[in-house]
Amino acid sequence: MIQTKESIYSTVEDLRDLIIQVNDYIHDNPELGHQEFKAVELLTSTLADHGFQVEKEVAGLPTAFTATYQNKQGGPVIGLLCEYDALEGLGHGCGHNLQASSITGAAIALRNNLGELPARIIVYGTPAEETTSGKVPMAEAGLFDCLDVALMMHGGDRTTVDGKSLAINSVEFVFEGKASHAAVAPEQGISALDAVLLTFNGIEYLREHVRSDVKIHGIITDGGTAPNIVPERAEAKFLIRAADRAYLDTVVERVYNVARGAALAVGAKLTIHEGKALDNKLNVQRLNDLLLENARLAGAREITPPRQSTGSTDFSTVTHRVPGACLRVSFVPFGVSNHTRDWVEAGKSEDGHAAIIAAAKAIAATSYDLITKPDVLKEIQKEFLVAKGSRLP
Ligand SMILES: [Zn+2]
Protein backbone atom coordinates (compact mmCIF):
# COMPACT_ATOMS: atom_id res chain seq x y z
CA MET A 1 0.00 0.00 0.00
CA ILE A 2 2.75 2.45 1.02
CA GLN A 3 4.50 1.48 -2.18
CA THR A 4 1.44 2.34 -4.26
CA LYS A 5 1.08 5.69 -2.53
CA GLU A 6 4.70 6.42 -3.35
CA SER A 7 3.91 5.49 -6.91
CA ILE A 8 0.86 7.82 -6.92
CA TYR A 9 3.05 10.64 -5.59
CA SER A 10 5.65 10.07 -8.27
CA THR A 11 2.96 10.02 -10.98
CA VAL A 12 1.74 13.39 -9.67
CA GLU A 13 5.35 14.65 -9.83
CA ASP A 14 5.53 13.44 -13.44
CA LEU A 15 2.33 15.40 -14.11
CA ARG A 16 3.60 18.51 -12.29
CA ASP A 17 4.10 20.61 -15.44
CA LEU A 18 0.69 19.67 -16.82
CA ILE A 19 -1.09 20.39 -13.51
CA ILE A 20 0.62 23.78 -13.22
CA GLN A 21 -0.16 24.65 -16.84
CA VAL A 22 -3.86 23.90 -16.29
CA ASN A 23 -3.83 25.94 -13.08
CA ASP A 24 -2.13 28.99 -14.57
CA TYR A 25 -4.23 28.98 -17.73
CA ILE A 26 -7.51 28.98 -15.77
CA HIS A 27 -6.06 31.58 -13.38
CA ASP A 28 -5.15 33.85 -16.30
CA ASN A 29 -8.51 33.37 -18.03
CA PRO A 30 -11.08 34.00 -15.30
CA GLU A 31 -14.63 33.22 -16.38
CA LEU A 32 -17.89 33.88 -14.54
CA GLY A 33 -20.41 31.20 -13.63
CA HIS A 34 -22.00 29.35 -16.57
CA GLN A 35 -19.51 30.99 -18.92
CA GLU A 36 -16.47 28.88 -18.04
CA PHE A 37 -16.05 27.56 -21.59
CA LYS A 38 -12.26 27.92 -21.80
CA ALA A 39 -11.77 26.07 -18.51
CA VAL A 40 -14.14 23.28 -19.53
CA GLU A 41 -12.47 22.88 -22.91
CA LEU A 42 -9.03 22.54 -21.30
CA LEU A 43 -10.13 20.21 -18.51
CA THR A 44 -12.21 17.89 -20.69
CA SER A 45 -9.56 17.65 -23.41
CA THR A 46 -6.87 16.93 -20.81
CA LEU A 47 -8.97 14.20 -19.20
CA ALA A 48 -9.96 12.74 -22.60
CA ASP A 49 -6.25 12.58 -23.53
CA HIS A 50 -5.79 10.37 -20.48
CA GLY A 51 -8.56 7.90 -21.27
CA PHE A 52 -11.58 9.50 -19.60
CA GLN A 53 -14.98 9.43 -21.34
CA VAL A 54 -16.23 12.99 -21.40
CA GLU A 55 -19.81 14.10 -21.36
CA LYS A 56 -20.43 17.82 -21.66
CA GLU A 57 -23.43 20.02 -20.84
CA VAL A 58 -24.72 17.57 -18.24
CA ALA A 59 -27.87 18.48 -16.28
CA GLY A 60 -28.63 20.98 -19.03
CA LEU A 61 -25.84 23.29 -17.87
CA PRO A 62 -23.62 24.65 -20.65
CA THR A 63 -20.39 24.41 -18.62
CA ALA A 64 -21.00 21.32 -16.49
CA PHE A 65 -19.34 18.03 -17.43
CA THR A 66 -18.51 14.54 -16.29
CA ALA A 67 -15.38 12.58 -17.24
CA THR A 68 -15.50 8.87 -16.41
CA TYR A 69 -12.84 6.18 -16.30
CA GLN A 70 -13.84 2.58 -15.58
CA ASN A 71 -11.00 0.28 -14.57
CA LYS A 72 -12.16 -3.34 -14.92
CA GLN A 73 -15.80 -4.07 -14.10
CA GLY A 74 -17.41 -3.14 -10.79
CA GLY A 75 -15.60 -1.74 -7.76
CA PRO A 76 -16.21 1.44 -5.80
CA VAL A 77 -17.26 4.60 -7.62
CA ILE A 78 -15.28 7.67 -6.55
CA GLY A 79 -16.45 11.16 -7.52
CA LEU A 80 -13.90 13.97 -7.72
CA LEU A 81 -15.54 17.38 -7.95
CA CYS A 82 -14.03 20.61 -9.16
CA GLU A 83 -15.14 24.18 -9.64
CA TYR A 84 -13.63 26.72 -12.01
CA ASP A 85 -15.71 29.90 -11.87
CA ALA A 86 -14.22 33.28 -10.98
CA LEU A 87 -15.57 36.36 -9.22
CA GLU A 88 -16.89 39.41 -11.02
CA GLY A 89 -14.35 42.22 -11.01
CA LEU A 90 -11.81 40.22 -9.05
CA GLY A 91 -10.83 37.13 -11.04
CA HIS A 92 -9.88 33.96 -9.20
CA GLY A 93 -10.32 35.40 -5.69
CA CYS A 94 -11.71 32.10 -4.42
CA GLY A 95 -8.91 30.00 -5.93
CA HIS A 96 -11.12 27.74 -8.03
CA ASN A 97 -8.27 27.39 -10.53
CA LEU A 98 -6.53 25.35 -7.81
CA GLN A 99 -9.41 22.88 -7.69
CA ALA A 100 -9.65 22.38 -11.42
CA SER A 101 -5.95 21.64 -11.76
CA SER A 102 -5.43 19.51 -8.66
CA ILE A 103 -8.55 17.38 -9.19
CA THR A 104 -7.58 16.75 -12.81
CA GLY A 105 -4.09 15.76 -11.68
CA ALA A 106 -5.49 13.51 -8.93
CA ALA A 107 -7.85 11.76 -11.34
CA ILE A 108 -5.11 11.03 -13.87
CA ALA A 109 -2.62 9.89 -11.21
CA LEU A 110 -5.21 7.59 -9.66
CA ARG A 111 -6.17 6.15 -13.04
CA ASN A 112 -2.53 5.37 -13.81
CA ASN A 113 -2.09 3.48 -10.54
CA LEU A 114 -5.20 1.30 -10.39
CA GLY A 115 -3.53 -1.75 -11.95
CA GLU A 116 -6.01 -4.64 -11.86
CA LEU A 117 -8.32 -3.06 -9.27
CA PRO A 118 -11.95 -2.68 -10.27
CA ALA A 119 -13.03 0.93 -9.74
CA ARG A 120 -14.70 3.84 -11.46
CA ILE A 121 -13.48 7.43 -11.23
CA ILE A 122 -15.84 10.22 -12.22
CA VAL A 123 -14.58 13.79 -12.43
CA TYR A 124 -17.40 16.30 -12.13
CA GLY A 125 -17.01 19.78 -13.54
CA THR A 126 -19.39 21.83 -11.41
CA PRO A 127 -19.91 25.39 -12.67
CA ALA A 128 -21.13 28.62 -11.09
CA GLU A 129 -20.37 27.92 -7.43
CA GLU A 130 -20.22 31.64 -6.71
CA THR A 131 -23.58 32.49 -8.24
CA THR A 132 -26.50 30.21 -8.95
CA SER A 133 -24.79 26.85 -8.21
CA GLY A 134 -24.14 24.02 -10.61
CA LYS A 135 -24.19 21.24 -8.04
CA VAL A 136 -27.84 21.65 -7.09
CA PRO A 137 -29.24 20.98 -10.60
CA MET A 138 -26.59 18.27 -11.10
CA ALA A 139 -27.72 16.61 -7.87
CA GLU A 140 -31.37 16.96 -8.86
CA ALA A 141 -30.52 15.25 -12.15
CA GLY A 142 -29.24 12.31 -10.08
CA LEU A 143 -25.67 12.63 -11.33
CA PHE A 144 -24.08 11.94 -7.93
CA ASP A 145 -26.33 9.05 -6.92
CA CYS A 146 -24.02 6.39 -8.38
CA LEU A 147 -21.13 7.45 -6.12
CA ASP A 148 -19.76 5.66 -3.08
CA VAL A 149 -17.89 8.79 -2.00
CA ALA A 150 -17.53 12.37 -3.28
CA LEU A 151 -14.34 14.35 -2.70
CA MET A 152 -13.45 17.89 -3.52
CA MET A 153 -10.72 20.39 -2.84
CA HIS A 154 -10.61 24.10 -2.04
CA GLY A 155 -7.71 26.46 -1.40
CA GLY A 156 -7.39 27.95 2.07
CA ASP A 157 -5.33 29.80 4.67
CA ARG A 158 -4.77 26.45 6.39
CA THR A 159 -4.95 22.79 5.49
CA THR A 160 -8.07 21.29 7.00
CA VAL A 161 -11.34 19.60 6.23
CA ASP A 162 -14.73 21.26 6.37
CA GLY A 163 -16.43 20.08 9.53
CA LYS A 164 -19.67 21.83 8.83
CA SER A 165 -21.26 24.48 6.70
CA LEU A 166 -24.34 26.60 7.20
CA ALA A 167 -27.66 26.09 5.47
CA ILE A 168 -28.57 29.25 3.58
CA ASN A 169 -31.54 30.95 1.95
CA SER A 170 -31.40 34.07 -0.15
CA VAL A 171 -34.35 36.37 -0.59
CA GLU A 172 -35.21 39.63 -2.27
CA PHE A 173 -37.96 41.87 -0.90
CA VAL A 174 -39.54 44.30 -3.34
CA PHE A 175 -41.79 46.95 -1.82
CA GLU A 176 -44.08 49.10 -3.92
CA GLY A 177 -45.52 52.32 -2.50
CA LYS A 178 -46.76 55.50 -4.14
CA ALA A 179 -44.70 58.39 -5.50
CA SER A 180 -45.49 61.93 -4.49
CA HIS A 181 -43.69 65.27 -4.05
CA ALA A 182 -41.76 64.79 -0.84
CA ALA A 183 -42.27 68.42 0.30
CA VAL A 184 -45.48 69.55 -1.41
CA ALA A 185 -47.64 66.45 -0.89
CA PRO A 186 -45.87 63.88 1.30
CA GLU A 187 -49.25 62.91 2.79
CA GLN A 188 -50.22 61.51 -0.61
CA GLY A 189 -47.16 59.27 -0.87
CA ILE A 190 -46.33 55.81 0.44
CA SER A 191 -42.63 55.31 0.98
CA ALA A 192 -41.42 51.90 -0.12
CA LEU A 193 -38.05 52.84 1.40
CA ASP A 194 -39.69 53.16 4.83
CA ALA A 195 -40.78 49.54 4.51
CA VAL A 196 -37.19 48.51 3.72
CA LEU A 197 -35.86 50.44 6.73
CA LEU A 198 -38.50 48.91 9.01
CA THR A 199 -37.52 45.49 7.69
CA PHE A 200 -33.88 46.09 8.61
CA ASN A 201 -34.89 47.34 12.07
CA GLY A 202 -37.26 44.44 12.64
CA ILE A 203 -34.51 42.00 11.72
CA GLU A 204 -32.21 43.64 14.27
CA TYR A 205 -34.82 42.90 16.97
CA LEU A 206 -35.33 39.37 15.64
CA ARG A 207 -31.58 38.74 15.84
CA GLU A 208 -31.75 38.78 19.65
CA HIS A 209 -34.27 35.95 19.74
CA VAL A 210 -32.78 33.37 17.44
CA ARG A 211 -30.06 30.80 18.05
CA SER A 212 -26.52 32.12 18.05
CA ASP A 213 -25.59 30.16 14.90
CA VAL A 214 -28.05 32.23 12.84
CA LYS A 215 -26.57 34.87 10.55
CA ILE A 216 -28.69 37.40 8.69
CA HIS A 217 -27.09 39.96 6.41
CA GLY A 218 -28.72 42.34 3.97
CA ILE A 219 -28.17 45.19 1.56
CA ILE A 220 -30.46 47.78 0.01
CA THR A 221 -30.40 47.38 -3.75
CA ASP A 222 -32.98 50.07 -4.55
CA GLY A 223 -33.72 52.93 -2.18
CA GLY A 224 -35.60 55.31 -4.43
CA THR A 225 -34.57 57.70 -7.19
CA ALA A 226 -34.43 61.23 -5.75
CA PRO A 227 -34.83 62.74 -2.27
CA ASN A 228 -37.66 65.01 -3.40
CA ILE A 229 -39.78 62.05 -4.53
CA VAL A 230 -41.40 59.71 -2.03
CA PRO A 231 -39.80 56.39 -3.08
CA GLU A 232 -42.42 54.35 -4.89
CA ARG A 233 -40.19 51.30 -5.19
CA ALA A 234 -37.51 49.92 -2.89
CA GLU A 235 -35.73 46.64 -2.73
CA ALA A 236 -33.48 44.77 -0.31
CA LYS A 237 -31.63 41.47 -0.51
CA PHE A 238 -30.87 39.21 2.42
CA LEU A 239 -28.94 36.05 3.11
CA ILE A 240 -30.18 34.03 6.06
CA ARG A 241 -28.08 31.18 7.47
CA ALA A 242 -28.24 28.62 10.27
CA ALA A 243 -26.50 25.42 11.26
CA ASP A 244 -29.35 23.22 10.08
CA ARG A 245 -32.11 23.33 7.51
CA ALA A 246 -35.04 22.62 9.85
CA TYR A 247 -34.23 25.55 12.13
CA LEU A 248 -33.34 27.83 9.22
CA ASP A 249 -36.80 27.27 7.70
CA THR A 250 -38.40 28.64 10.87
CA VAL A 251 -36.10 31.70 10.90
CA VAL A 252 -36.76 32.41 7.22
CA GLU A 253 -40.50 32.48 7.90
CA ARG A 254 -39.96 34.94 10.75
CA VAL A 255 -37.85 37.19 8.50
CA TYR A 256 -40.64 37.11 5.90
CA ASN A 257 -43.10 38.11 8.62
CA VAL A 258 -40.93 41.08 9.52
CA ALA A 259 -41.06 42.22 5.89
CA ARG A 260 -44.82 41.57 5.72
CA GLY A 261 -45.29 43.59 8.89
CA ALA A 262 -43.19 46.43 7.49
CA ALA A 263 -45.29 46.49 4.32
CA LEU A 264 -48.49 46.54 6.38
CA ALA A 265 -47.17 49.32 8.59
CA VAL A 266 -46.49 51.70 5.71
CA GLY A 267 -49.22 50.51 3.37
CA ALA A 268 -46.83 49.21 0.70
CA LYS A 269 -47.17 46.10 -1.39
CA LEU A 270 -44.58 43.41 -0.81
CA THR A 271 -43.34 40.81 -3.28
CA ILE A 272 -40.98 38.10 -2.00
CA HIS A 273 -38.56 36.60 -4.51
CA GLU A 274 -36.94 33.48 -3.09
CA GLY A 275 -33.42 32.83 -4.38
CA LYS A 276 -30.80 30.16 -3.88
CA ALA A 277 -31.31 27.79 -0.93
CA LEU A 278 -28.65 25.33 0.19
CA ASP A 279 -28.63 22.80 2.99
CA ASN A 280 -25.97 22.48 5.68
CA LYS A 281 -23.15 20.02 5.03
CA LEU A 282 -23.47 16.49 6.39
CA ASN A 283 -20.26 15.63 8.16
CA VAL A 284 -18.66 12.17 7.96
CA GLN A 285 -15.79 12.28 10.43
CA ARG A 286 -14.16 9.02 9.30
CA LEU A 287 -13.88 10.38 5.77
CA ASN A 288 -12.60 13.74 7.01
CA ASP A 289 -9.93 11.98 9.08
CA LEU A 290 -8.81 9.85 6.15
CA LEU A 291 -8.56 12.88 3.87
CA LEU A 292 -6.63 14.96 6.39
CA GLU A 293 -4.25 12.10 7.15
CA ASN A 294 -3.53 11.80 3.43
CA ALA A 295 -2.97 15.56 3.24
CA ARG A 296 -0.39 15.20 6.00
CA LEU A 297 1.33 12.31 4.21
CA ALA A 298 1.32 14.32 0.97
CA GLY A 299 3.19 17.17 2.67
CA ALA A 300 0.45 19.83 2.85
CA ARG A 301 1.41 22.69 5.18
CA GLU A 302 -0.42 24.35 8.12
CA ILE A 303 -2.59 21.38 9.07
CA THR A 304 -5.22 22.43 11.63
CA PRO A 305 -8.60 21.21 12.94
CA PRO A 306 -11.72 22.32 11.03
CA ARG A 307 -12.59 26.00 11.05
CA GLN A 308 -15.19 27.07 13.58
CA SER A 309 -16.47 29.95 11.52
CA THR A 310 -17.94 28.84 8.24
CA GLY A 311 -20.07 30.00 5.36
CA SER A 312 -22.21 27.96 3.01
CA THR A 313 -21.44 25.82 -0.01
CA ASP A 314 -23.36 24.05 -2.73
CA PHE A 315 -21.18 20.98 -2.05
CA SER A 316 -23.46 20.48 0.97
CA THR A 317 -26.20 19.39 -1.44
CA VAL A 318 -23.96 16.55 -2.59
CA THR A 319 -23.21 15.51 1.01
CA HIS A 320 -26.91 14.81 1.61
CA ARG A 321 -26.87 12.24 -1.19
CA VAL A 322 -23.52 10.49 -0.75
CA PRO A 323 -20.70 10.67 1.82
CA GLY A 324 -18.60 13.70 0.91
CA ALA A 325 -15.61 15.63 2.17
CA CYS A 326 -13.76 18.74 1.05
CA LEU A 327 -10.05 19.19 1.64
CA ARG A 328 -8.87 22.76 2.19
CA VAL A 329 -5.23 23.21 1.28
CA SER A 330 -3.15 26.12 2.55
CA PHE A 331 -1.69 28.46 -0.07
CA VAL A 332 -2.06 31.91 1.58
CA PRO A 333 -0.83 33.04 5.02
CA PHE A 334 -3.00 32.10 8.00
CA GLY A 335 -5.91 34.51 8.48
CA VAL A 336 -6.04 35.81 4.89
CA SER A 337 -9.66 35.55 3.74
CA ASN A 338 -10.91 34.45 0.34
CA HIS A 339 -12.54 36.81 -2.17
CA THR A 340 -9.51 39.07 -1.91
CA ARG A 341 -6.67 40.27 -4.17
CA ASP A 342 -4.28 38.27 -1.97
CA TRP A 343 -5.99 35.07 -3.08
CA VAL A 344 -5.85 36.10 -6.73
CA GLU A 345 -2.10 36.77 -6.49
CA ALA A 346 -1.33 33.56 -4.62
CA GLY A 347 -3.27 31.48 -7.14
CA LYS A 348 -0.27 31.05 -9.44
CA SER A 349 2.53 31.61 -6.96
CA GLU A 350 5.01 29.04 -5.73
CA ASP A 351 2.76 28.43 -2.71
CA GLY A 352 -0.23 27.97 -5.01
CA HIS A 353 1.69 25.44 -7.08
CA ALA A 354 2.86 23.56 -3.97
CA ALA A 355 -0.76 23.41 -2.76
CA ILE A 356 -2.13 21.89 -5.95
CA ILE A 357 0.59 19.24 -6.06
CA ALA A 358 -0.05 18.32 -2.41
CA ALA A 359 -3.83 18.32 -3.02
CA ALA A 360 -3.52 16.10 -6.11
CA LYS A 361 -1.45 13.61 -4.10
CA ALA A 362 -3.80 13.68 -1.11
CA ILE A 363 -7.02 13.30 -3.14
CA ALA A 364 -5.59 10.50 -5.31
CA ALA A 365 -4.20 8.64 -2.27
CA THR A 366 -7.49 9.01 -0.34
CA SER A 367 -9.38 7.61 -3.34
CA TYR A 368 -6.90 4.75 -3.48
CA ASP A 369 -7.53 3.98 0.20
CA LEU A 370 -11.28 3.95 -0.41
CA ILE A 371 -10.87 1.56 -3.34
CA THR A 372 -8.50 -0.82 -1.56
CA LYS A 373 -9.94 -0.78 2.00
CA PRO A 374 -13.54 -2.03 1.84
CA ASP A 375 -13.84 -1.93 5.64
CA VAL A 376 -13.03 1.77 5.73
CA LEU A 377 -15.51 2.46 2.94
CA LYS A 378 -18.16 0.50 4.83
CA GLU A 379 -17.51 2.48 8.04
CA ILE A 380 -17.82 5.73 6.10
CA GLN A 381 -21.09 4.69 4.51
CA LYS A 382 -22.45 3.57 7.86
CA GLU A 383 -21.59 6.88 9.49
CA PHE A 384 -23.15 8.72 6.55
CA LEU A 385 -26.44 6.85 6.95
CA VAL A 386 -26.51 7.66 10.65
CA ALA A 387 -25.81 11.33 9.91
CA LYS A 388 -28.61 11.33 7.40
CA GLY A 389 -30.95 9.91 9.98
CA SER A 390 -31.65 6.89 7.82
CA ARG A 391 -32.12 3.46 9.23
CA LEU A 392 -29.38 0.99 8.48
CA PRO A 393 -30.24 -1.79 6.04
ZN1 LIG B 1 -16.01 31.92 -3.05
Ligand SMILES: [Zn+2]
Ligand atom coordinates in the same frame (compact mmCIF):
# COMPACT_ATOMS: atom_id res chain seq x y z
ZN1 LIG C 1 -14.75 28.96 -3.45
